[in-house]
Amino acid sequence: MTMMAQETAAVQTDRGGAEIRRYELAAFLRSRRERISPEQVGLPRGARRRTPGLRREEVAQLSAVGVTWYTWLEQARDIQVSVQVLDALARALMLDASERAHLFQLAGATDPTPATSCPSVTPALRQMLRGLEPIPALIQNSRYDIVAYNRTYAHLLGDLDAIPPEDHNCMLLVYTNKEWQASVVHLEETQRLMAARLRASFAGHLGEPAWKMLLKRLETESPKFRENWERYEVVGSRSKTKEFLNAHVGHLKLEHTDLWLGPEPGARMVTYTPVDEEGRERLERLYDIALGATART
Structure with a gap:
């Protein structure tokens, strides 16, 4: 076989694989759509529903994408799918972690959410935690x-283990999770400061899909975030005292410290040390509660 023939065969193989993935993606989306009842997502069933589960237009509405575009996706047409849209579809279709990973794999995309493993978190760092x-x-x-x-x-701000891994983001939680918000003393001040710190970091990540996806979700789900984001305030990192109202042990006053894991601001270990003996005792009680919860799972 000549070099040109080999290249042609490779291109045809790649095209064939891409086509197979599109059909698998279409079938997977249909199967997930059909298993969800309208009531599960807060939609009325109606008297003339024939489609099992959700209709295509309902998935499009929940995902904030065009009906025609979503229909083409279920028809396995050759169209580009952004990670933002895949994330919206995953949430609209109530996919678990394995299903979400499968969705991104079929689409040939990398999931940029916290659910993706982070290679910088070594076994040594986990041992340190x-x-x-x-x-x-x-x-x-x-x-x-x-x-x-x-x-x-x-267990400091609710039950983090009960929250889906794709929602493990402090900014998202402090603006959208009621249990998390109830645990933060001086919530409005904290929200404003965190938005200002996020904007300071954003300058080094303009155009990155994961950042765009997070910002779009925050702006969609939280009017308070939109208000703070539009202030264009910028604040650098610094140690500070934070106060929490924990559901198990009550009021906690803790010193927040960032320990940078590299020469550039980015990944960091964050610690919360007690400022007094009462706080230390309450953290020990909270730790005992956490160990009990871990033993029951």
Whole structure:
């Protein structure tokens, strides 16, 4: 076989594989759509529904995409799908972690959410997080994604383990999660400061899909975020005292410290150390509660 013939065969193979993935993606979307009842997503069933599960136009509405575009996707047409749209579809179709990963794989895309494993979180860093207990600690990137955390932190602001991995983002949680918000003393001040810190980091990530996806979701789901984001305030990182109202042990006054994991601002270990003996005792109680919860799972 000549070199040209080999190249032609390779191109045909690639095209064939892409076509197979499109048909698999179309079938997967249909199957997920048909298993969800209108009531599960807050839509009326109506008297003349023939389609099992959701209609195509309902999925399009929930995902904020065009009906025609979504129909083409289920027809396996050769169209480009952004990670933002894939994320919206995953949430609209209530996909679990395995299904979400399958969706992105079929689309030939990389999932940019915190659910994706982070290679910078080494076994040594995970051991450090455990070794700091009962002090709450997490590893976070410049986008506020929570990429690793210890057992005390998991119960500092509600139950982090019960939240889907794709929602493990402090910015998203402080603006949209009621349990998280109820745990933060001085919530409005915290929200404004976090938005200003996010804008400071955003300058180094303009145009990146993961950042665009996070900002679009925040602007869609939180009027308060839109208000703070439009202030164009910028604040750098600094240590500070934070106050939390924990559902298990009550008021906690903790010193927030960022420990940078590289020469450039980005990934960091965040620790919350008690400022007094009462706080230390309450963190130890919270740690005991966290160990009990872990043993039950």
